[in-house]
């Protein structure tokens with residue numbers, strides 16, 4: 001992968017303006033990547049500050065999930081993990097922003113154990129990023145007793161997403177417009193974005209990073225996206241739990257103590273819009289903790305449990321949405337032949353999406369922000385074209401219209 005800080009700020013871009021809608025990690029990463037190339041960005045966020053929705057948890061785990069075989073998800077996880085790490089190290093930082101304290105992905109059942117073994121035997125799959133460890137080795141690494149081993153990723157850890165968003169948006173080229181909601185986008189000479197207070201902003205480029213609100217705009221109204229409720233619980237660290245060093249993951253996760261608190265996550269409930277903490281979910285998180293780290297569970301029986309609810313935005317194929325939009329009405333009006341050239345498609349000039357990051361936004365959103373900046377600036381693309389095609393936000397539309405062949409080769413110009 002190309003070194004992040006070697007991307008030149010193209011002089012042709014310096015006069016351009018972009019509007020990024022949504023101030024979570026996707027919007028902030030995109031704003032950062034654009035500003036780095038000299039593009040002036042207005043970042044619109046409806047809340048009074050950045051990172052208030054899915055990106056508002058106190059800690060997010062860097063949790064790349066690999067599988068054997070040549071899977072696109074695995075390729076994205078490897079590239080995204082490397083990119084986020086590189087970016088974190090380049091941001092002006094302090095120890096509260098992130099810690100690469102390591103991560104153990106437990107072989108928590110037979111099927112997971114088998115998958116981990118297969119992964120080790122498939123050399124194409126990021127095997128340099130992890131090592132297999134026994135229960136005893138895992139316990140030594142974790143500094144607490146664990147009953148099973150698994151994969152150890154020494155370069156993984158956790159990030160504070162709010163501090164991450166703040167660090168990404170410190171550039172003088174990024175103007176934060178918080179407490180403002182975008183209600184309409186219209187193609188004019190470039191783009192005009194209307195805010196709820198009826199103010200209008202103009203720019204050559206608009207990037208939609210508004211997660212579950214993507215369908216609110218006419219141009220993106222039919223992109224299939226699902227809100228998935230997640231509840232994370234918190235408890236105060238004690239003498240025993242404080243010893244935990246890395247992040248521990250099963251289908252859930254347990255963080256080491258961060259600012260004196262542990263996070264246990266998380267439930268996964270598609271289309272559940274209940275904003276209140278659920279005692280069933282707290283119970284499920286605690287049961288997961290009991291299985292992952294029995295000694296910590298035993299040590300915190302009477303501890304107060306708090307929590308937070310938020311919604312991921314998920315796609316049907318679990319790949320994010322990143323790239324330029326294609327005009328749905330023009331495509332339906334005059335569908336191209338199944339083997340037409342992608343360059344003949346009705347691409348919408350200047351309109352991009354970075355959304356749909358599901359449970360893995362820390363791994364995928366920064367890389368997708370960089371990809372969008374690659375597209376806009378005409379730089380060489382960082383990922384192979386087949387993987388880029390799998391990320392395009394109009395892929396579901398193309399598939400639905402029987403244009404699967406074009407959907408797979410969108411960037412083979």
Ligand SMILES: Cc1cc2nc3c(=O)[nH]c(=O)nc-3n(C[C@H](O)[C@H](O)[C@H](O)COP(=O)(O)OP(=O)(O)OC[C@H]3O[C@@H](n4cnc5c(N)ncnc54)[C@H](O)[C@@H]3O)c2cc1C
Nearest residue numbers: 022024025026046053054055061182210230357360361362
């Ligand atoms: C409980 C839970 C635990 C998670 N744990 C992890 C983890 O450990 N590791 C990990 O990698 N990922 C994790 N995730 C997933 C990760 O948090 C998300 O993938 C990521 O935060 C998505 O970022 P985003 O910017 O796309 O969305 P969001 O953070 O939701 O940001 C979208 C923003 O757009 C704004 N917006 C929407 N419409 C408008 C509009 N019209 N005008 C202005 N602003 C608008 C919203 O207010 C919001 O701030 C977790 C998610 C949840 C819910």
